Amino acid sequence: MIYNPAEIQRALELILPQVQKPGRYTGGEFNQVVKDWGETDLKVALVFPDLYELGMSNLGLAILYDVLNQRPDVLAERAYAPWSDMESRMRSSGIPLYSLETMHPLSSFDLIGFSLPYETLYTNTINLLDLSGIPVFSSKRTPEHPLIIAGGHATYNPEPMAPFIDAFVIGEGEEIILEIIDALKIWKDQGKSRRELLLSLSSIWGIYIPALYKPNYGQDGVFTGIDVLEEKAPRQIVKRITAKLPPPTTRFIVPYIDTVHSRVPVEIMRGCTRGCRFCQAGMITRPVRERPVEEIITAISQALDKTGFEEVGLLSLSSSDYTDILQLVQEVSKRFADRHLSISLPSLRIESFSVELMDALKDARRSGFTLAPEAATERMREIINKPVSDQQLLDTCREIFNRGWHNIKLYFMIGHPAETMEDVKAIARLCMDVLQVGKQIIGGRAQVTAGVSTFVPKPHTPFQWVACDTVDQIYAKQRYLKAALRGKGLKLNWNSPEDTMLEAWLSRGDRRLADVIHEAWRMGAKFDAWKEHFNFQIWIQAFEKAGLDPSFYTHRERPIDESFPWDHISTTVRKKFLTEDYLWSLHGKTRVDCRERCFACGILPTFADLRRENPGDVWQCPEVKTRKITVRDLEILDLESLPVIAKSSS
Numbered sequence: 001m002i003y004n005p006a007e008i009q010r011a012l013e014l015i016l017p018q019v020q021k022p023g024r025y026t027g028g029e030f031n032q033v034v035k036d037w038g039e040t041d042l043k044v045a046l047v048f049p050d051l052y053e054l055g056m057s058n059l060g061l062a063i064l065y066d067v068l069n070q071r072p073d074v075l076a077e078r079a080y081a082p083w084s085d086m087e088s089r090m091r092s093s094g095i096p097l098y099s100l101e102t103m104h105p106l107s108s109f110d111l112i113g114f115s116l117p118y119e120t121l122y123t124n125t126i127n128l129l130d131l132s133g134i135p136v137f138s139s140k141r142t143p144e145h146p147l148i149i150a151g152g153h154a155t156y157n158p159e160p161m162a163p164f165i166d167a168f169v170i171g172e173g174e175e176i177i178l179e180i181i182d183a184l185k186i187w188k189d190q191g192k193s194r195r196e197l198l199l200s201l202s203s204i205w206g207i208y209i210p211a212l213y214k215p216n217y218g219q220d221g222v223f224t225g226i227d228v229l230e231e232k233a234p235r236q237i238v239k240r241i242t243a244k245l246p247p248p249t250t251r252f253i254v255p256y257i258d259t260v261h262s263r264v265p266v267e268i269m270r271g272c273t274r275g276c277r278f279c280q281a282g283m284i285t286r287p288v289r290e291r292p293v294e295e296i297i298t299a300i301s302q303a304l305d306k307t308g309f310e311e312v313g314l315l316s317l318s319s320s321d322y323t324d325i326l327q328l329v330q331e332v333s334k335r336f337a338d339r340h341l342s343i344s345l346p347s348l349r350i351e352s353f354s355v356e357l358m359d360a361l362k363d364a365r366r367s368g369f370t371l372a373p374e375a376a377t378e379r380m381r382e383i384i385n386k387p388v389s390d391q392q393l394l395d396t397c398r399e400i401f402n403r404g405w406h407n408i409k410l411y412f413m414i415g416h417p418a419e420t421m422e423d424v425k426a427i428a429r430l431c432m433d434v435l436q437v438g439k440q441i442i443g444g445r446a447q448v449t450a451g452v453s454t455f456v457p458k459p460h461t462p463f464q465w466v467a468c469d470t471v472d473q474i475y476a477k478q479r480y481l482k483a484a485l486r487g488k489g490l491k492l493n494w495n496s497p498e499d500t501m502l503e504a505w506l507s508r509g510d511r512r513l514a515d516v517i518h519e520a521w522r523m524g525a526k527f528d529a530w531k532e533h534f535n536f537q538i539w540i541q542a543f544e545k546a547g548l549d550p551s552f553y554t555h556r557e558r559p560i561d562e563s564f565p566w567d568h569i570s571t572t573v574r575k576k577f578l579t580e581d582y583l584w585s586l587h588g589k590t591r592v593d594c595r596e597r598c599f600a601c602g603i604l605p606t607f608a609d610l611r612r613e614n615p616g617d618v619w620q621c622p623e624v625k626t627r628k629i630t631v632r633d634l635e636i637l638d639l640e641s642l643p644v645i646a647k648s649s650s
């Protein structure tokens with residue numbers, strides 16, 4: 001294998017003319033940061049294990065790239081998964097995975113950080129380690145190898161990837177990444193063993209070191225709990241949060257080739273208080289924290305100046321829930337009126353206010369308006385805690401057509417708990433009703449696009465106990481929808497049932513699933529999220545080889561008291577709360593937005609100090625009241641703990 005950047009560069013010159021989109025592999029984009037390799041103490045490679053076009057739109061990695069490169073003692077560079085044509089040429093020419101900034105092989109970095117926002121990136125992650133010449137199993141790595149870390153929403157159940165990753169970052173990365181860097185620098189100076197490094201990392205809030213834990217299973221194969229192998233390692237790994245969001249990143253790399261989004265992404269708010277029961281993101285990103293309007297405007301202005309982008313995405317899980325959303329949208333439209341800026345505002349609630357918001361954006365293109373009712377009957381929407389009436393939905397759609405949009409995209413899921421065929425048929429009926437509304441207003445130009453995905457019960461949600469639909473059940477429901485949603489003005493998009501199965505196995509798996517992932521990769525699985533690559537049969541064979549039953553992970557309704565392989569990962573939303581919410585769902589009982597009424601999900605007891613230190617509207621959770629310390633408290637308190645108590649109550 002070649003390890004010298006100059007030789008890698010020379011070898012690339014020979015193979016790049018032979019591959020599709022060589023611009024994916026050259027680096028050199030505007031705003032990339034290139035530091036002096038020899039003069040910088042610690043080298044970090046940030047890897048998105050999918051194509052460049054997707055990875056370049058990943059906001060999490062862009063933030064870490066910026067945060068790390070602001071430190072003079074650290075350099076951060078990027079790498080993405082090469083498409084199969086490039087990979088085969090790299091392997092035959094002995095080119096390892098290299099960084100785009102300086103063409104250094106990934107094995108020469110101190111730290112490699114993988115972003116894992118979704119589970120279908122797992123085989124690519126192993127593949128990229130292998131392409132880098134780094135042992136894919138953590139246990140086989142020596143102090144000469146980089147530290148391999150991974151973070152992102154998929155890692156809230158880290159167990160299926162446990163043998164491959166040295167340390168998982170559970171939660172938000174902006175602050176913890178700097179603490180990892182500090183620990184790594186100290187370890188490098190001390191020249192201690194790799195085990196010592198892992199032990200020191202385990203004491204950082206939000207770090208999970210799988211090698212320090214051993215899962216157990218009963219005779220029936222059900223996970224029964226996890227042993228902590230080192231006294232110093234925490235029993236529960238509490239997710240990391242950034243108490244107050246720092247000002248947004250504004251220096252984005254401008255790609256030379258088309259990527260998924262060519263825009264300035266600005267996260268206006270983190271977390272969601274709606275409590276949709278199927279939504280993992282809504283549960284794991286609590287509490288809601290908002291950025292001030294002025295800070296967002298300043299960031300947009302700086303980012304536009306630095307990038308020349310002509311589009312801004314005001315991002316969050318539920319943008320119309322941002323407290324000052326109307327003011328923000330009006331300000332952005334006013335301040336950047338001369339720049340012909342296109343503004344995207346994803347994830348809007350189903351209400352006329354959302355239509356007013358979109359109208360305020362003055363986007364002349366009016367391409368399509370997206371709403372996500374997720375279910376088509378009021379009964380089902382109560383089960384999933386997205387209570388909207390059919391009338392409300394139709395009124396909002398009327399408003400949308402009235403204001404000039406022609407195409408409404410409606411997102412639904414099939415396979416929700418307690419779903420009947422009537423709920424599926426209602427999807428088709430509702431789409432036709434919406435189309436009818438459109439036709440009354442704009443005639444034959446009206447269009448309705450239904451996007452129907454299949455529900456996967458995700459860890460850390462109130463639905464984590466329920467079973468998935470089988471492939472046959474999904475096919476039957478999709479057959480009905482394909483037949484019913486035909487004709488002018490109607491369009492249906494859906495996912496293949498096999499894709500859904502893979503997502504479900506990987507997201508609900510335990511540590512034994514690592515054997516399946518490894519075996520599938522050995523048999524050629526990679527780019528599993530891509531139609532052209534995904535091979536369902538490979539996965540079935542990998543399950544067979546590993547001696548595991550795929551349906552055990554997907555089609556088994558789990559008893560309410562079952563331990564989950566992810567129970568030692570704490571999102572701080574208590575399992576008791578999730579259990580109660582699941583039971584409520586079975587009775588169609590809903591919860592209002594928890595800004596209106598706190599349901600004591602568990603966030604506040606864990607983060608009471610952080611909440612106290614960030615009073616007012618920074619968090620949307622209620623303030624934590626401070627109780628005066630009484631003489632009685634002092635009598636029962638351990639003197640050692642007094643300074644801490646004094647700090648908390650100041």
Ligand code: SF4
Pocket residue numbers: 273286287288594595597598599600601602603604620621622
């Ligand atoms: S603590 Fe209360 S307000 Fe905060 S996220 Fe949980 S339920 Fe919502």
